[in-house]
Amino acid sequence: MSATQSSFVRSTILFMLIGTGILLGIVVATFGLVEKTSATFDYIIVERDIRRTAADLIQNLTDAETGQRGYILTQDESFLAPYDKALSSMNSNLELLSQRVRGRPIKQERMPELQSLVQSKLSEMARTIDLVKSGQRDEAVRLVQTEVGREVMDQIRAVMDDFKQRSDSNVDRGVSEQVEATQHLQWITVGSGIAILVVMSGAMLIVYQHVRELLKARTEVEHLNAGLEARVAERTEDLMQANQEIQRFAYIVTHDLRAPLVNIMGFTAELDTSLKSLQAYVLADGTSVSEEMIREARLAASEDLPEAIGFIRSSTKKMDGLINAILKISRDGRRQLKPEPVELTPLLENIAASLHHQISESDGQTSLDTKATRLVTDRLSLEQILGNLFDNAIKYKHPDRPLELAVRTAPEGRHMVRIEVQDNGRGIAEQDQERVFELFRRAGQQDKTGEGIGLAHVRSLARNLGGEISVSSRLGEGSTFVLRLPSDLSRLVRS
Secondary structure: OOHHHHHHHHHHHHHHHHHHHHHHHHHHHHHHHHHHHHHHHHHHHHHHHHHHHHHHHHHHHHHHHHHHHHHHHHOOHHHHHHHHHHHHHHHHHHHHHHHHOOOOHHHHHHHHHHHHHHHHHHHHHHHHHHHHHOOOHHHHHHHHHOOHHHHHHHHHHHHHHHHHHHHHHHHHHHHHHHHHHHHHHHHHHHHHHHHHHHHHHHHHHHHHHHHHHHHHHHHHHHHHOHHHHHHHHHHHHHHHHHHHHHHHHHHHHHHHHHHHHHHHHHHHHHHHHHHHHHHHHHOOOOOOOOHHHHHHHHHHHHHHHHHHHHHHHHHHHHHHHHHHHHHHHHHHHHOOOOEEEEEHHHHHHHHHHHOHHHHHOOOOEEEEEEOOOEEEEEHHHHHHHHHHHHHHHHHOOOOOOOOEEEEEEEEEOOOEEEEEEEEOOOOOOHHHOOHHHOOOOOOOOOOOOOOOOHHHHHHHHHHHOOOEEEEEEEOOOEEEEEEEEEOEHHHHHHO
16 A cells, blocks of 8 residues: 555544544434433423412412401301302412422421411311301400411411522522523534534545546556556556545535534524523513413423423434444455355355244245355354345335345356345345445335444445445336455455
């Protein structure tokens, strides 16, 4: 390998590692900030519920006290209706408030005191009503005039005011933390996007410079040795094809990885918009809140925020999947090949047997025709190639007929072996037959799970073995994948 090629490989790997590191950082940071935002939002909602429950409890006590005093003054039993209604709600108010303050030590410590005060107030009101009902109205009036009930009520209000004040303080702090987290997420997304564009631009520049140097070298070789023109042309064509694939790979990676970033940026803006609606409602603090503001806040809490968080999570998950696919293809090129004699007939029979259940489910069948029975190659890579082709034949079988899978092997020339995997499945349109081997690219109806890395993985493995794979197909009739491999990989490895 020349110094120019070594520099190109090192630079390309360096840029890929930098880009992968940036993407991993985005995924980790985004997950952390999204989880923090979700936890803060839940905390704000609970504090808001505590405040509302405390207000409901005070209102019910006030209604009960109003009914009690009205009955004492007028002895009209219609005043007992709001009293009874308020009593029926207070126990549930206390129980709900007790549940919601769990995990908040200061409020939880004051709950026994609050429950005791409420019971005292209820006992005082019940006693006065019982005195009136038994004809001792004057005694009931004197009991009210002692202002014991008012003092208890003032103590209850003091506890409730403390709860409200602490809840308001916690809500303010939570909103501030959520705003800060949203701003951090936006800056991380924008900064990382710019960094990735810079990295990919650098990689494309290196590819461009390398291609230009190759073209220059080709011209020099043609001038130096006209007799080697055919060999130079063949070698240059191979190099151009490799560089075109690198360019296509760089474009695909840039395009596919940028899409989740755009989604994340868009939905962080959606989070910011929804947060403003929630702030207008949550921070009203006693002022009147319009029905429109309440509706917008509820819509943000029930739909907009969960939807935005869900889309951000799905985008980061997709980015993680794309990164793993890139790393998988990268590992294929680095794995050391181990050439060994491979008997094709037992190998194909074992693969077919492992998939027999899936094939027989639709009354399908497999046929083998092995005119070439042996080659020296890397067993693991060959098993992965054939396994992928068999799996694809099963996955994309035609829904209206049983699967027929035929595998043929034959010598091709002096140093190559040809392996054909033919099926009668859905087939591939002519314009998509080369596209299916590209990373993250799929063809035809997208009704099966997958990310478009299977056949790209197969082509990468085939080329690592010194061979090539191609496909011929007719839509609706089936496909034939043709794998050409050197009969003895050890000679290539040694060379």
